[in-house]
Amino acid sequence: MLLAQAVLWPVAIPLATAALAACCWQRLAAQRAISAAGVLLMFAATLLLLWQVRAEGVQAVQFGGWAAPFGVSFVADRFSAAMAAITGLMAFATWLFGQADIRRREERAGFHPLFHGMLAGVNGAFLTGDIFNLYVWFEVMLITAMGLLVIGRTRAQLDGVLKYAVLNLFSTLIFLMAVALLYGVAGTLNMADLAVVLPQAGPSLTLTISALLLLCGFGIKAGYFPLFFWLPASYHTASITVAAIFAGLLTKVGVYACFRVFTLIFTVEGSGLREILAVMAACTMLFGVFGAAVQWDVRRILSFHIVSQIGYMLLGLAVATPAALAGGIFYIIHHIVVKANLFLLAGAIHRASGTFDLRQSGGLMRRSPLLAALFLVPALSLGGIPPLSGFWAKFMVIDASFRGGQGWLAAVALVTGILTLYSMTKIWMEAFWKDPLMPRPTARAVPAPMLAAIALLAAVTVAIGLQAEPFVAYAQSAAQALVDPSDYIAAVLGAVPAEGGAMAEPRP
Amino acid sequence: MELILALSIGVLGGSGVWLLMRPRTFQLIIGLSLLSYAVNLFIFSMGRFPVGRPPVLEPGTAGDPAQYADPLPQALVLTAIVIGFATTALFLVVMLAARGLTGGDHVDGRRQDH
Numbered sequence: 001m002l003l004a005q006a007v008l009w010p011v012a013i014p015l016a017t018a019a020l021a022a023c024c025w026q027r028l029a030a031q032r033a034i035s036a037a038g039v040l041l042m043f044a045a046t047l048l049l050l051w052q053v054r055a056e057g058v059q060a061v062q063f064g065g066w067a068a069p070f071g072v073s074f075v076a077d078r079f080s081a082a083m084a085a086i087t088g089l090m091a092f093a094t095w096l097f098g099q100a101d102i103r104r105r106e107e108r109a110g111f112h113p114l115f116h117g118m119l120a121g122v123n124g125a126f127l128t129g130d131i132f133n134l135y136v137w138f139e140v141m142l143i144t145a146m147g148l149l150v151i152g153r154t155r156a157q158l159d160g161v162l163k164y165a166v167l168n169l170f171s172t173l174i175f176l177m178a179v180a181l182l183y184g185v186a187g188t189l190n191m192a193d194l195a196v197v198l199p200q201a202g203p204s205l206t207l208t209i210s211a212l213l214l215l216c217g218f219g220i221k222a223g224y225f226p227l228f229f230w231l232p233a234s235y236h237t238a239s240i241t242v243a244a245i246f247a248g249l250l251t252k253v254g255v256y257a258c259f260r261v262f263t264l265i266f267t268v269e270g271s272g273l274r275e276i277l278a279v280m281a282a283c284t285m286l287f288g289v290f291g292a293a294v295q296w297d298v299r300r301i302l303s304f305h306i307v308s309q310i311g312y313m314l315l316g317l318a319v320a321t322p323a324a325l326a327g328g329i330f331y332i333i334h335h336i337v338v339k340a341n342l343f344l345l346a347g348a349i350h351r352a353s354g355t356f357d358l359r360q361s362g363g364l365m366r367r368s369p370l371l372a373a374l375f376l377v378p379a380l381s382l383g384g385i386p387p388l389s390g391f392w393a394k395f396m397v398i399d400a401s402f403r404g405g406q407g408w409l410a411a412v413a414l415v416t417g418i419l420t421l422y423s424m425t426k427i428w429m430e431a432f433w434k435d436p437l438m439p440r441p442t443a444r445a446v447p448a449p450m451l452a453a454i455a456l457l458a459a460v461t462v463a464i465g466l467q468a469e470p471f472v473a474y475a476q477s478a479a480q481a482l483v484d485p486s487d488y489i490a491a492v493l494g495a496v497p498a499e500g501g502a503m504a505e506p507r508p
Numbered sequence: 509m510e511l512i513l514a515l516s517i518g519v520l521g522g523s524g525v526w527l528l529m530r531p532r533t534f535q536l537i538i539g540l541s542l543l544s545y546a547v548n549l550f551i552f553s554m555g556r557f558p559v560g561r562p563p564v565l566e567p568g569t570a571g572d573p574a575q576y577a578d579p580l581p582q583a584l585v586l587t588a589i590v591i592g593f594a595t596t597a598l599f600l601v602v603m604l605a606a607r608g609l610t611g612g613d614h615v616d617g618r619r620q621d622h
Binding site for chain 1: 528533536540543544547550551554555580581584587588591594595598599602603605606609610615616
């Protein structure tokens with residue numbers, strides 16, 4: 001039971017945690033205990049799932065005893081299992097950081113139920129095998145994310161959430177239209193079944209429109225080039241724990257959905273999508289990095305860098321060779337760890353210097369050398385300095401785009417890398433190196449849980465960098481499974497009836 | 509019947525998009541609602557469009573698919589309506605809070621932020 005349903009636990013545990021925590025609304029101590037247990041259990045469940053997928057291949061569970069394609073499928077292949085595991089790690093790290101960052105006022109406003117509800121949405125989106133369910137998980141994520149964004153009830157947050165909510169609601173409507181069109185053509189919503197049915201239906205205008213709508217819908221979620229403006233307008237207003245998990249996970253759910261849909265249901269190869277994706281990838285990288293260059297608020301710089309880094313992942317999808325997809329997957333994993341860590345560091349910088357504005361801060365090198373050392377790891381990794389994880393990620397996507405005949409994309413990626421380094425140098429110079437303008441009364445020492453969370457993620461970054469081989473091999477096999485989804489399809493559609501009718505049989 | 513459905517989807521969608529371009533939060537929320545009605549009708553129209561046919565089979569018969577409406581889009585629309593209702597309600601609360609804090613209903617709230 002425990003192992004057979006391993007796909008469900010990463011979704012079920014945070015949902016149950018959110019419900020339990022909501023039941024103890026008035027008792028903060030109970031909420032904290034439930035939240036801690038939920039985070040640890042979910043982390044364990046995602047690791048279990050990862051281990052199981054590595055050992056036994058694609059895992060699929062049909063909900064409610066109806067065989068696919070009629071029931072709702074939950075599927076974990078190597079890609080989604082890795083995404084779920086990294087979600088578990090992020091939940092643990094931000095929870096640890098939150099021990100020192102989340103205020104009682106925010107807890108009273110329902111931080112714990114919302115946090116776990118969002119995690120359930122993220123994991124649900126990674127593990128669902130049904131495209132309409134993907135919409136539902138997107139909405140779960142959106143509703144809880146809206147709550148988390150305004151949890152401090154400040155003017156800036158309400159201003160940010162308006163943009164966030166309107167554009168994300170709009171994107172889910174577009175996505176829903178695409179789903180409707182797919183259903184109209186194929187008569188099914190199960191993604192594995194769609195992958196079987198659509199090639200028989202042949203290309204048509206309806207399908208092209210559906211693909212473009214999906215690209216727009218996911219593009220708004222992920223922050224692709226013409227659609228990213230809501231992201232830097234809202235992320236910096238959230239409290240730092242929330243901003244870190246948003247920066248790490250939420251946009252990547254959009255990227256994940258793109259990778260899934262444009263390998264399993266549609267193909268980039270030979271459909272004319274490649275040119276669109278390539279231009280979008282290049283513009284996403286450049287606009288993000290230039291946007292960051294003119295900012296002085298650490299959180300705004302980092303928000304723009306989310307956008308530019310998303311471009312690298314999209315580059316992997318645009319080139320769409322197995323090597324490029326492997327690079328994209330490796331990039332997503334590396335980026336989630338590094339970017340969330342940088343946001344956590346921004347929170348620590350704020351704690352230590354009393355401000356997010358780089359012009360006002362300074363002198364942290366002398367005051368907290370440990371923080372300075374910890375900052376260097378994700379910052380250099382984001383810039384792509386060997387031997388950290390970012391180097392391998394950039395190397396994989398850039399090498400793949402040269403080999404895939406998209407040399408100009410590789411050139412854009414290299415230029416973006418240099419400009420990224422410029423932004424990181426700016427944060428380093430201003431916050432750590434230069435002497436502070438004046439001693440700030442609000443500056444305090446950085447508490448231990450914050451440092452522990454940052455050190456944990458930095459250690460993961462270093463570990464991926466120094467021991468890159470197993471990660472690269474995993475990404476390559478995950479990409480291979482994306483290019484040739486026959487295992488995925490067989491696991492969803494084929495294996496269940498073959499196992500015997502026990503699950504599909506109607507119960508008396 | 510098809511024409512009426514197509515026209516209503518078009519009018520709802522068009523009005524929704526136009527309202528989304530407006531600078532006041534109340535117009536935004538109405539725009540989003542209209543747009544979601546348009547999308548819901550659109551989903552509904554995807555399961556063919558038989559008039560006056562039941563979506564549920566008679567008990568004990570296999571049934572001829574041509575004689576029945578496709579129940580799945582109806583279920584999807586129902587789900588979408590429920591979710592849309594929840595998000596609209598939540599958005600309305602956020603909007604009212606923003607109105608209270610900023611004293612205006614302009615989407616940019618406090619102008620000249622940073």
